[in-house]
Amino acid sequence: MAPGTVASLECKVSYQLTFExxxxxxxxxxxxxxxxPLFTCTPVCGKRNPKGRPFISNGVxxxxxxxxxxVGIYRYSANGTLQQVCGGSLVNPSVVLTAAHCFWNEAYGxxxxxxxxxxxxxxxYRDWNIxxxxxxxxxxxxxxxxxxxxxxxxHFTSDIALVKLNVxxxxxxxxxxxxxxxxxxxxxxxxSNGSLGVTVGWGYTQNNEPSTELLTTNLPYVDFQTCWNTIPETFQSYVTRDKFCAGYQNGTSVCPGDSGGGIAFERDQKYYLRGIVSVGLVPEGDAKCFTDQYTAFTKVSDFLTWMEDNIR
Known part of the structure; x- marks a missing residue:
């Protein structure tokens, strides 16, 4: 390049300056x-998009x-079709953070x-073919x-996984x-108690069927002791120290199909990932989940060093 050439610098669309x-x-x-020095750009993160077209599903x-x-995580079924099994959260263009149980074979460990x-x-839309x-x-x-x-x-301790994409x-x-x-x-x-986090997923609805469209709900954070004192004894052993609870006891909850998805909390118009849908109380009979019980989320901050070591 010829001396004296002047270049204008700007970040690509969906990227921002690391510093001014x-x-x-x-x-x-x-x-x-x-x-x-040439400055560096990083992906825009945590931006909730207001552009989308609205849908109403079960009042949400x-x-x-x-x-x-x-993101949706899909697994090949016995007949060769891809079925949605979990959700996940994109943490950079090539890495998804999700729950370990989405990929774990319990029979073989x-x-x-x-x-x-x-x-x-x-x-x-949940269906891969759409x-x-x-x-x-x-x-x-x-x-x-x-x-x-x-x-x-x-008891699903350390229920966290990173997925690296091929492209x-x-x-x-x-x-x-x-x-x-x-x-x-x-x-x-x-x-903090009562702070609302947002969750997203294609989990089972009150009709005992997985949602065909992406659903969202706001769930309040519940401190460990309150959660522990409220949930049934049979579920207490699954609320391990690397988890926190969120939800209501009035019929609004996350259910199978939502697993691995994140719960994110807003600050300064950005959403920060705080938890990963891990485990919830499973009812007997035909119902797919208890919608009047808290859900346990893997606490992301407990695993920041592990994430950094494995994302590099």
Whole structure:
């Protein structure tokens, strides 16, 4: 490049400055180097999208693209079709954070083969064969289940997993990562009794059928002791110290199909991932879940070091 050439710098769409450099132009020097450092850009995160078109399902309004970090996790069934089994949260363009139990074979005590799964970002309709306009399909390059996870045997302790995609997703208005509070600055404000977090999923509804469209609900944080004192004794052993509770006892809850999805709390118009849907009380009979009991979420802040070590 010829000395004296001036270049204008800006971040790509869906990216933002890591810090404000105070300039947006650089000049080429005689030695072929720029006169100022080139700044870096990072993906926009935690942006809840107001553009989507509204749908009403069981009285709960959801929007296409409203939660751009939510992904669907699909597994091949015996007949070769892909069925949605879990949700997850995009934490960067190539990594999804979800629950370990989504990939765990309880019978053999090990992680299932990555080739049995597919990921769909930008998806509103649950059915894999409905190709949403913003849908991006990806294969998995690696499943990293926490080394301490042993499933039901240890009451779903360390129920967390990272999924690395074979190809990074393209960031668009409908596909963006959620924010992760890597420095753990805001948890004490967000995880306080009554604070509302938002969850998203295709879980079972009150009709005992999985939702065909993406649903959302706001659930209040419940401190450990209140949760412990309220839930049935049979469920207490599953609310381990690496979890927190959220929900109501009035019929609003998360259910099978929501597993692995995140609960995110807002701060300064950004949503930060605080928990991963882990376990809930399972009723006897035909009902798929108790909608009047709290749900236990894996606490993301307990695993920040593990996440950083494995995302690199």
């Amino acid at each position: 450099p105070g300039y947006n132009k650089v000049s080429c020097l005689q030695n072929g180097k720029w006169d100022k 309004e959801a929007k296409v693209g409203e939660f751009p970090w939510h 090990r992680t299932m083969d990555k080739d049995n799964f597919r990921i769909a970002a930008g998806k509103y 190709k949403d306009s913003e849908m991006q399909e990806r294969q998995l390059s690696e499943i990293i289940v926490h080394e301490n996870y042993r499933g039901r045997k240890l 990074s997703v393209e960031l668009t208005w409908a596909v963006l990562p959620v924010c992760v509070d890597w420095k753990d600055e805001y948890e004490r404000f967000q995880l």
